[in-house]
Amino acid sequence: MTTTVETGPAPGAARGDWEAAASLRAARLEARLGDPYDPANPHGLRALFAADDRRTPPRETEELLDETGLAAEFVPVEYGGRLTRADLLARTLRPVFRRDVALGFGHGITSLFAIGAVWAAGDEEQRRHLARLLLGGGRATILHHELAHANAILRHEFTARPAPGGGHLLAGRKDLIINAARADAHVVYARTDPARGSRSHSVFVLDPADAPPGTVRRLPRVTTSGMRGALFGGLEFEDRPVPADALVGGVGDGVALALRTFQVNRSVICGVVTAAADTVLHSAVRAATTGRSGPVARRWHKPLTGVFADLLACDAMATVALRALGLLPDRAHVFAAAVKYVVPDLLRENLEELAAVLGGRGYEHDSPEYGALDKLVRDLPVAGLGHAGTASCQSVIVPQLRTLAETSWFAEEEPPPELFRAGAELPPLDYRALGIAGGGDFMAASLLRSAARLAPARGVGGQIAVLAELAEGFVAELRALRETCRRLPRHGGRPPADPAVAVLGDRYSLVVAAAAVLGVWEGQDGTDPFLSDAPWAVLALSRIGARLGIPVPDLPEGCTQQVLDELIRRYRAGLGCDLDATVLAQ
Structure with a gap:
């Protein structure tokens, strides 16, 4: 396969050049994909919906992505690719996800999820091999154990036992693996120790072409209710030889590698799927304004402005998490899980609100103007943004709550301001530096300092005073959480499996979401x-506070109207509903 890889920043380029280069690539890709609402556009929503109906990948659009060398976004600059920072990676992928989540996974970030373990712990030859593969137009897929993904569509497990003379023999099956039949590299998480625990699994990188006959059986394609254009299939291994040099890191490193790399995956997912929800919001604004000469009907003010505020909040959470992966890599683990916990719930609620605005038009799956709702409702759970993914995030957050309550909350220094500042020069994403748990809670510290700076405005009236009241409400919630979480079992013990404990993870995640905003x-x-x-x-904090059930002051006069005015302005100007107000193809 031949690709034309657009030039990214040189390995020695200044950090300030990284953002400009990524923004330019994102703008070029948006332009090449073209107006999504143009019925004649082969990469528009009508064509993508039609491919979804056929349950086939959109071939023409995949070819376009190959021509632009999209896979180079997943290869670090030092190995000839374009990957510098995680937040810039999300920015370059949003044009794809804005149109089709299934395309984004099937012809996009699945390769990143697969090779993350190699960037974290692979040897030099493994890194260079996978870099060459992706830069040459190949793709990788991940054969994951259930612990890291906690997704019902990824059940079953592989085992690898030592082989006589060295290496391992791989056995087992999985029925649902994205791109199982067309990936050029399989990154396999296999059980190498029958005992339960943190050393139970190991990671191997395999070339499908190297499997001896009779050791691999491809299982039939499985259709899914969502992401119908993605190619899910199965693989069954029967003592498939695995050479010693296929091992990534050491034997037993699999669980730790999954925990380290999945914080990148979680954050990137949240950073890109909001673009898909942005498309649905634009459809709802179109439905509320088309054919009207006057202002938007009052009954639609609350859902439209509320969803707009939520999307900005989701973007704030994801962007901060993505920046933290480079700036605070040893401390981002719990926050990344909290972001992945909150964002899907907000998006599901947002789609329900927008369904009321769109009515039956939102389920006209052949309508480029309005059909994005129907597709996204089906795609999100299959993309790992369902209840199983929530459980996975809870398993990261809850065990840390007592330690955070005892050692970090109300005691830690706030993070560097660059974490929140657009345009700030940040360190690159280095998978090798990512930590697992521990390291305090920089987002709780940020909340406390934000509230302290706003405190003098409390009670003086106006929007800033309301913001100050809201900030203090979240601080009070964190204080109450500290008292409750101090009574949890110590880290290392099994948290009680009851709804009361799960609720603590829910409440904590909403508090740090507010901190990001x-x-x-x-x-x-x-x-x-x-x-x-x-x-x-x-408005964003009021909605988060209402979800928490904390006291929320009345919205100040004009607040909703100002947000609505901006939403309508962006819609008419062809701008995205994200923090960047991205210029969209028209």
Whole structure:
């Protein structure tokens, strides 16, 4: 396969050049994909919906992505690719996800999820081999154990036992593996120790072409209710030889590698799927404004502005998590899980609200103007944003709560301001530096300092005063959580499996979500007057507070109208509903 890889930043390029280069690539890809609502566009929504109906990948669009060398986004600059920072990676992928989540996975980030373990612990030859493979137009897929994904569609397990003379023999099956039949590399998480525990699994990189006859059986394709254009199939191994040099890291490193790399996966997913929800919001605005000469009907003000505020909040959470992976790599693990816990829930609620605006039109799956709702409702659970993914995040968060309550909350210093500041120069993403748990809670510390800076405005009236009241409400919630979490079993013991404990993870995640919104609002430099003003943050925090059930002050006069005005302005100007106000193809 021949690809034309657009030039990324050189290995020695200044960090400030990384963002400009990524933004340019994202803009070029958006332009090449073209107007999604043009019925004649082969990469538009009508064509993508038709491919989904046929349950086939959109071939023409996949060829376009190959021509642009999309896979180079997953290869670090030092190995000839374009990967520098995680937040910039998400920015370059959003044009794809804005149109089709299944395409984004099937012809996109699945390769990143697969090779993350190699960037974290692979040897030099493994790294160079996979870099050559992806830069040459190949793709990789992940054959994961259930612990890391905790997704019902990824059941079953592989085992690898030592082979006479060295290496291992791989056995077992999985029925649902994305791109199982067309991947050029399989990254396998296999059980190498029958005992339960953190050393139970190991990671191997395999070339499908190297399997001796009779040791691998391809299982039939399985259709799914969502992501119908993605190619899910199964693999069954019967003593498939695995050479010694296929091992990534050491024997027993699999669980730790999954935990380290999946914080990248979680954060990237959240950073890109909001673009898909953005498309649905644009459809709802179109439905609410088409054929009207006057203002939007009052009954639609709340859902439209609420979803807009939520999408900005989701973008704030994901962006901060992605930046933290480079700036605070040893401390981002719990926050990344909290973001993945909150964002899917908000998006599901948002789609329900937008369904009320769109009505039956939202389920016209052949309509490029309105059909994005129907497809996204089906795609999100299959993409790992369902209840099983929530359970996976809970398994990361809950065991840390007592330690955080005892050692970090109300005691830690706030993080560097660059974490929240658009345009700040940040370190690159280094998978080798990613930590697992521990390291305190920089988001809780950020919340406390934001609330302290806003405190003088409490009680004086106006939008900033409401923002200050909301910030103090989240601090009070964190204080109550500290008292409760101190009574949990110590880390290392099994948390009680009851709803009361699960609720603590839920409440904590919403508190740090609020911290991200406040941090991003404080980090504005005035370049964007709307984001620098308080209404969007007030509305976003009010909705988070209502989900928590904490006291929420009444919205100040004009707050909803200001957010609605900005939403309508962006819709008419062809701008995205994200923090970047991305220019969309028209």
